[in-house]
Amino acid sequence: MGEIRSSTYAPSSNFNSVKTYWPTQVRKIQTLDFGGTKEQVHERSDWPKEKYQELFKNDTIAIIGYGSQGSGQSLNAKDNGLNVIVGLREGGKSWEQAKKDGWVPGKNLFSINDALSRGTIIGNLLSDAAQKELWPQFVPHLKKGKTLYFSHGFSIVYKDQTHVVPPSDVDDVSGKAKDKAVALGVSIGSGYLYETTFQKEVFSDLVGERGVLMGAIQGLFLAQYEVLRAHGHTPSEAFNETVEEATQSLYPLIGQNGMDWMYAACSTTARRGALDWYKPFHDATKPVFEKLYASVADGTETRRTLEKNSSPTYREDLEKELKEIRESEMWRAGKTVRRLRPEWKDD
Numbered sequence: 273m274g275e276i277r278s279s280t281y282a283p284s285s286n287f288n289s290v291k292t293y294w295p296t297q298v299r300k301i302q303t304l305d306f307g308g309t310k311e312q313v314h315e316r317s318d319w320p321k322e323k324y325q326e327l328f329k330n331d332t333i334a335i336i337g338y339g340s341q342g343s344g345q346s347l348n349a350k351d352n353g354l355n356v357i358v359g360l361r362e363g364g365k366s367w368e369q370a371k372k373d374g375w376v377p378g379k380n381l382f383s384i385n386d387a388l389s390r391g392t393i394i395g396n397l398l399s400d401a402a403q404k405e406l407w408p409q410f411v412p413h414l415k416k417g418k419t420l421y422f423s424h425g426f427s428i429v430y431k432d433q434t435h436v437v438p439p440s441d442v443d444d445v446s447g448k449a450k451d452k453a454v455a456l457g458v459s460i461g462s463g464y465l466y467e468t469t470f471q472k473e474v475f476s477d478l479v480g481e482r483g484v485l486m487g488a489i490q491g492l493f494l495a496q497y498e499v500l501r502a503h504g505h506t507p508s509e510a511f512n513e514t515v516e517e518a519t520q521s522l523y524p525l526i527g528q529n530g531m532d533w534m535y536a537a538c539s540t541t542a543r544r545g546a547l548d549w550y551k552p553f554h555d556a557t558k559p560v561f562e563k564l565y566a567s568v569a570d571g572t573e574t575r576r577t578l579e580k581n582s583s584p585t586y587r588e589d590l591e592k593e594l595k596e597i598r599e600s601e602m603w604r605a606g607k608t609v610r611r612l613r614p615e616w617k618d619d
């Protein structure tokens with residue numbers, strides 16, 4: 273089984289192109305050089321609107337779940353002219369939100385069961401914990417010829433814990449699954465798509481969010497802030513030197529131009545220090561990343577996620593943890609700093 277992972281970032285313009293012959297069409301698939309490794313990338317221009325509308329003209333796309341993924345994907349696909357329905361538990365938070373967004377009960381908003389029965393392409397976009405819990409409801413509807421897709425490899429890869437095992441005659445088997453995945457990816461609004469496997473996607477995704485995207489970054493911010501505070505720096509100074517300059521000034525520039533550009537553009541003093549100190553930070557954190565990868569690969573992270581996220585006190589427990597961060601000195605200082613930004617507007 274494969275997965276097409278999408279991204280909304282703009283593609284690089286420096287590429288070679290090769291011709292690839294696909295079952296439904298002949299087109300160029302871009303092969304880009306990613307730091308010396310060549311990878312295929314699928315772009316919007318591979319699937320103009322008329323082409324995917326034609327491909328899906330007899331399909332009903334049933335999106336189950338309406339979190340950030342379900343809402344975004346269903347609304348985009350509907351706006352792009354596909355026949356989309358949404359399946360949710362009646363009366364839940366998502367049901368109310370979907371109605372506010374224009375979905376109409378009985379027309380294109382249904383119970384999960386009804387949507388599963390009507391859909392020919394089913395997007396399982398429930399929370400990962402709910403995917404495990406509700407899987408037995410999905411199974412009777414996954415008839416031969418239907419297509420099932422996920423936006424995360426979690427349920428599939430950790431099947432020993434989730435028991436999510438799709439029948440062997442839903443698509444991946446028609447020979448057109450890859451075409452459908454790319455076309456669907458474009459129709460739900462992806463800027464470009466690259467190929468991966470369920471396992472690679474879930475391992476890298478879980479590492480990323482626990483690591484540099486969120487877990488590691490809060491850890492690093494906090495450690496630096498605490499050291500500055502312990503040495504007598506004020507909260508505003510500690511916050512500015514730790515978070516504000518990073519998120520408001522430097523990180524967007526690194527995103528636009530790369531790290532070497534950033535190092536070249538800063539003062540000579542900053543440059544010398546950054547060049548010298550990235551190595552000790554690398555050496556200190558690499559073992560933590562290795563430990564994190566192992567915890568993802570052996571299923572420990574999944575066990576913990578499923579256990580915590582299906583607890584009856586999930587929302588209260590989560591709020592307690594978020595409150596602790598929100599009410600920490602560093603982020604209270606951040607709230608004040610944010611108000612000082614020239615573009616700040618009171619609600």
Ligand SMILES: NC(=O)c1ccc[n+]([C@@H]2O[C@H](COP(=O)([O-])OP(=O)(O)OC[C@H]3O[C@@H](n4cnc5c(N)ncnc54)[C@H](OP(=O)(O)O)[C@@H]3O)[C@@H](O)[C@H]2O)c1
Nearest residue numbers: 337338339340341342361364365366397398399402423424
């Ligand atoms: N969030 C992201 O940035 C992101 C990015 C890429 C991929 N993904 C993946 O996309 C999928 C969906 O994630 P998400 O963040 O959009 O959604 P989510 O917030 O994790 O899940 C929300 C949906 O699950 C439903 N749900 C939860 N428990 C349920 C239950 N017991 N019975 C029925 N419905 C239940 C909720 O309905 P109610 O409102 O009725 O509770 C809601 O519609 C996941 O596989 C996730 O890993 C997420």
